[in-house]
Amino acid sequence: MLRTLTAQGDAFPLATPFRISRGVKTVADVVTVEIGDGERVGRGEGVPYPRYGESVADALAEIEAARAAIEAGADRHALLTIMRAGAARNAVDCALWDLEAKSAGTSVPALLGCSTPGRMPTAMTVGLGPVEEMAAAARLLAHVPLLKVKVDGVAPADQIRAVRAAAPGPRIIVDPNESWTLEDVARLQPLLAEQRIDLLEQPLPAGQDDGLDGFRPLVPIAADESVHVAEDVAGLARRYQVVNIKLDKTGGLTGALMLADAAAAAGLQLMVGCMICSSLSIAPALILAQRCAFVDLDGPFWLSNDRAGGVRNDGGLIIPAAAGFWGDTA
Template sequence: MPRTLRTEHDRFPLRAPFRIARGVKTAADVVTVSITDGAARGRGEAVPYPRYGESVESVLAQIEGIRALIEKSAGREALREVLPAGAARNAVDCALWDLEARLSGRGVAEAIGGETPGPIATALTISIDTPPAMAAAAAELSNVPLLKIKVDALDPAARIRAVRAAAPAPMLIVDPNESWDRALVEAMQEVLIEAEVALLEQPVPAGEDGWLEGFSPAVPICADESIHVAADLPAVARRYQAVNVKLDKAGGLTEALEVARTARAMGLGLMTGCMISSSLSIAPALHLAAMSDFADLDGPLWLVADRPGGVRADAGFLNPPAPGFWGTP
């Protein structure tokens, strides 16, 4: 039978609004790719991100443009030649990894020389709200291992202090999503020390972070929007102490593995992150999380209903999907 490619736009309503510095989400809009070869089917998912000029329509159009190539049995390396890093390439790349696992009888973990993913501690996100509301949300999560606090430039100190007071035990990541400037970063250093923050994620806009070269932060600063592919790492390593690897930025697991391994070789800390998505986005990311210092993979936990067989949360730990969900024979 010939190989066939299918694309869909799937929408997953959120159980609560997800607020960050650049906007609010009430649903996860994803592009799902299925590639069938004989009796085997591989699946991948991507989240088009407006920050990078993507939409559901543009991603679907990109994938449609390479349909003939994929249906002629092109592989992941050929894919890197015809699509740029981004959501479209991610969905197809991950579908090809899944398909390869099912056709070869060898799981993704074995193919990359890693271990089968097990439970991992994941950051649970406190989205932007008033300090009392954020404190109330943090109090309900005070016994988990890791929290991520979303802030903007409007009195972030009050929000960080409120969360820390309500949740003294968890490690904290603070994520301004590019909303700070240099003056605010410098002014917040004492607050970050006071709140025992473990990591500050992408405080200033990508492209406006050159001044971080030579800056000595009180806590490590992690690149997010400033890092997409391995070629970005030389400049990033001069400015940041860690990188957040996301499949949708890198354009799939193939490039993301290269980013992660190169970052490690350069002595950078590593986080595996995600967009608000279903478990089909998270399953391949778990292979990166096994290599990382931090995992921020709570995207599916915001959904009213996930895909059947997806990840399961337990007291701040994420359990992998059911056998056969993705990446296994």
């Protein structure tokens, strides 16, 4: 039986603006894909990211170009050649995983031979802003296990000190979003160690990180924008200690698992991250999260309203979505 595919853009307003060094987001614009086989429907979501030249319109056009092959039965592995890595393929790939599990009457973890995700700590993000506002936001999150702090290249030391003073307990990831120079990275190493920072994420612009080759940091450095797919891992181990895997970069859970295997084989630690998204993006990422040293999946917690039955936040612990939401049978 031929499949049916539907794809549409959806917008989820944020409860509060999300600020990073590159700009401000007030709405999460996503692409939602449904693939049916006449009896069951699998769902997936992708978040087109302007940083990578993506838009909702372009993602929908990519999916439309692949429609005939997908409806004719192309599987997840065929997608690796039919579609490029990115948000559009992520939505289709995750919909196919969901449909495969439902068709088999089982779950995606069972198909993979891994555990069903349980509640786990996730980074809760302190967005970029005036130092006093960042401190106030951190104070409200001082009880959570892990914070992610967005900083810039203007006053990162003040921002980091203010957040740590307001939240002395949590582990902290510092994320400049490509806004630092190599001199900043070297100069701020003692501060990062002094403030008990656990991870520095993508401080340099992607493509301009060769200065990290052979650099020995006091705090581990994670590649985010510098790594998208498994083929990018070669050479990263001399520059980074951690790889941040996002399904919207790898083009789905299939590609994410390939990247995780390649990074682990290269001796890199794993991190899983997300865009600002709904729970439909987070459910598949939770499967990979079980393998990761750092989990950063608070995207839906910025929304005014998430999809029904999605993941929940319990004091910085992410609670998986309800049965039947994605990747299993209700």
